[in-house]
Amino acid sequence: MATPSVEDYIKAIYKVQLDSDNVNAQDIAGRLKVSAAAVSKMLKRLQELRLVDHTPYQSIALTSSGKKMALEIVRHHRLLELYLVEALGYSWDEVHVEAERLEHHISFLPTR
Secondary structure, three states, X not given: OOOHHHHHHHHHHHHXXXXXXXXXXXXXXHHHOOOHHHHHHHHHHHHHOOOEEEOOOOOEEXXXXXXXXXXXXXXXXXXXXXXXXXXXOOOHHHHHHHHHHHHHHXXXXXOO
């Protein structure tokens, strides 16, 4: 099971990749507001989990498993935002932060 921190990093890498083909540790550190050392440590963990391909001081890329996880996290986030608006009466400008908190509590179902 992925931790909220792993999910945050995967989502951050995915979002940076949408804007740029070259994702580096500084991009991730800036997006998550963490130190370069924290990013380096997490990249090692993400490699062990086979979620990213990364050689130190080079570009970071999600593996197919990492991309699948990122898409699932983003999907959960968007569904939560929709639920908060439609079922609970939140306004659209209120839902992002709450969806960020809740997205880590939805389990991933294995795909076949």
